[in-house]
Amino acid sequence: MVRMALSYWLSKAAPKAWILTLLLILCTGLLVLLHMQLNNWQVGFYNHLQQHNLAGFYHSLVQFALICSILVAASGWQTHVKMLLQLRWRQWLTNKYITLWLHKQNYFHMKFLVKAIDNPDQRIGEDIQLFVTHSLDLAVGLLRHLITLIVFSVVLWRLSGEIRVSLLTTEVIIPGYLVWSALLYSAFGTWVTIKIGRPLMLQNNLQQSNEANFRYSLIRLKEYAEGVVLCKGDTWEKHNLLKWFSNIVITQLAIIKTTRDITWISSAYTQLSTVFAFLIASPKYFNDELQLGQLFEISGAYWYVHSALAYIIESFGKIAQWQAVTNRLREFCTQLRLIQSQHLASNTFFYNPDTLITKELSVFSPAGHILVNKLTLALPSGESLLITGPSGCGKTTLLQTLAGVWPYFSGQMSCPPDSSVLFLPQKPYIPIGSLRAAVLYPYKHVSVTDNKVEEALHICKLAALLPRLDIETDWSKNLSPGELQRLSLARAILHRPKWIFLDETTACIDAAMEAEIYQILKEKLPDAAVISIGHRDTLTSYHRKILKLNGTGGWSYSEQPQQ
């Protein structure tokens, strides 16, 4: 965990991180020293009051104004530097986690983990933010309280003198008794708080997951509103949403109870401590060994020492939440690294730009059921292959294996490189943004002229959308399934891949349009290999090679004569 927290300070961005950290330490140290000055200032101020010394009183006020102005400036700069460091650290961590999440298609392979990672969106979006904010708040607090403890313990030790205590027949002299009493008082308070507040860590961890699950179910309802409304699933959805929310309520009730108990302790502890210092120092005051100013100085120093020691008590809620998000982020990292270690056996996977070859390729479901048994096949570029078979027999899985994203296979495969492949899935993915970006996806900065985009849309019978080419919206919600599939075809025409995988791409359009699409592919991309999945008989006439799967691993292969 320490490595995870410190990785930013060891990265390429380290110089900036260290400069901000040093500035933060400087401001924090300065603030403690200024508070010490203020505490010291009280001696003169109260003594001048007690002695009715007007000139001394005014002089003290000028001193106060000076110390306060520096203190105000330092406080502002400390906040500024701390927030800037939080932002930069979050930026760096988010970048790191997004990179890790997208690395070698981890976001896809995550679903194959035995222990699934819930809500990666929340971990990247919210947990990192909480981790950074709490880490810095706690670290700065710890530093401030540590300096405070050292500085004010010295002051308190100096002011304490010694006390004589009779133990049975012997008299014991205790030097710095005020420091020892503060230490004992705080150690007791901290011990009780940790004992009572320990469940809060688990409760916070659970609550983070509950909140994410609830939010996810709300988003799903929004996403699938059409499916729900047609199924008349309102009552079910309401029940489901309230069930997720009830988990939040149950955990929150437990959190409320633990927080109440902690508040009782910390509140009693704080209230008692205000009189505790006076109580402990009062014998010396009433013996005329201390003046009023010194009594206040002792009370002030005592307060600082006690508040430094009470740091864990006061921050317990934050520490518990920090621990929860830290665990979630660490688990996320560990699981993503696990995916990489279980990733495709690279010795069975080669790139070949001209021919797709499989040698005794067996494909399995995640549960270990065989879907395709020892498939041996060669498909040169420019060829066409149709994969058919009953629903659930493994067609999509085989296609994903050939595209290099399915991890459960054995045997050998040589596939075209990613840059020459375009995969048109059953449900086309359309990013949120302009229609132009959707057509160019996944190449963001590719230089394609407007004419080419317009031509591709014309060819795919989407010319009606041309006036809205630059309108930014969620196009997947504004186009029919058939239009979406034609849009993904327009991508193929623009990007001119050498290998096109079509997973039931024409399932939502009529037979005439399907024929037109295959005709367009043949005319516009004559050198491309087309590998399709489909159930319709009409598809056979657009493919020369046919691979039929039977769902239990068996397969048959046939070729139609060249036309």
Ligand SMILES: Nc1ncnc2c1ncn2[C@@H]1O[C@H](COP(=O)(O)OP(=O)(O)OP(=O)(O)O)[C@@H](O)[C@H]1O
């Ligand atoms: N991510 C997954 N986790 C668990 N099982 C899976 C996963 N993906 C596919 N399967 C299983 O693998 C088998 C093959 O699924 P696949 O989607 O390849 O079938 P298909 O032939 O394309 O079906 P359809 O024609 O209905 O689209 C199915 O039994 C399916 O349940």
